[in-house]
Amino acid sequence: GEDVEQSLFLSVREGDSSVINCTYTDSSSTYLYWYKQEPGAGLQLLTYIFSNMDMKQDQRLTVLLNKKDKHLSLRIADTQTGDSAIYFCAETPRLNYGGATNKLIFGTGTLLAVQP
Amino acid sequence: DGGITQSPKYLFRKEGQNVTLSCEQNLNHDAMYWYRQDPGQGLRLIYYSQIVNDFQKGDIAEGYSVSREKKESFPLTVTSAQKNPTAFYLCASSGDTDTQYFGPGTRLTVL
Numbered sequence: 053g054e055d056v057e058q059s060l061f062l063s064v065r066e067g068d069s070s071v072i073n074c075t076y077t078d079s080s081s082t083y084l085y086w087y088k089q090e091p092g093a094g095l096q097l098l099t100y101i102f103s104n105m106d107m108k109q110d111q112r113l114t115v116l117l118n119k120k121d122k123h124l125s126l127r128i129a130d131t132q133t134g135d136s137a138i139y140f141c142a143e144t145p146r147l148n149y150g151g152a153t154n155k156l157i158f159g160t161g162t163l164l165a166v167q168p
Numbered sequence: 169d170g171g172i173t174q175s176p177k178y179l180f181r182k183e184g185q186n187v188t189l190s191c192e193q194n195l196n197h198d199a200m201y202w203y204r205q206d207p208g209q210g211l212r213l214i215y216y217s218q219i220v221n222d223f224q225k226g227d228i229a230e231g232y233s234v235s236r237e238k239k240e241s242f243p244l245t246v247t248s249a250q251k252n253p254t255a256f257y258l259c260a261s262s263g264d265t266d267t268q269y270f271g272p273g274t275r276l277t278v279l
Binding site for chain 2 (some may be wrong): 056069083085087092093094095097103140144149155156158159160161
């Protein structure tokens with residue numbers, strides 16, 4: 053079955069690095085995404101990684117993908133108070149015949165609290 | 169200024185009423201989606217449409233209806249058959265890359 057799991061809460065000090073973790077069950081997933089949601093707002097796409105990659109870096113964000121363990125992580129360097137939000141991991145599973153779907157399976161989100 | 173807009177931002181409904189949530193995009197995306205978000209939970213897919221005049225049920229379609237008469241618009245009607253409609257509703261769209269971009273959301277409260 054399709055399932056995405058995340059820890060519920062992470063607290064870090066301003067300036068430290070944050071690492072948000074995600075595990076998924078569908079080993080045939082095509083893309084894996086990280087979205088950010090601020091209070092009362094929609095989801096903002098942060099970054100994504102294709103399943104044949106193991107790392108992607110974009111400014112302060114680093115995504116690591118371990119396909120063997122079905123583990124995805126998002127590292128935020130030099131975390132700022134403006135990074136406080138809920139972070140969602142999401143995957144796009146493949147169809148039985150191997151084609152990609154555009155259906156997103158979301159985790160429950162990790163609340164990142166940045167202490168000044 | 170391209171993007172996805174949702175209106176209204178806040179919506180109040182009395183028991184037994186149908187209400188319609190608006191979603192518009194000017195990104196020229198073919199696919200559009202509606203999700204429901206409840207506190208402490210991830211997003212659940214209500215309906216999606218991959219092309220004009222066509223749409224499919226998602227995981228929690230009961231009590232909801234949609235239409236897709238124009239590429240830019242994908243309105244969601246929450247009917248009186250939806251037993252627990254109070255939630256945050258998010259609309260998204262995707263183009264050639266299948267990456268979904270989200271609108272700002274509508275918070276629906278049943279009085």
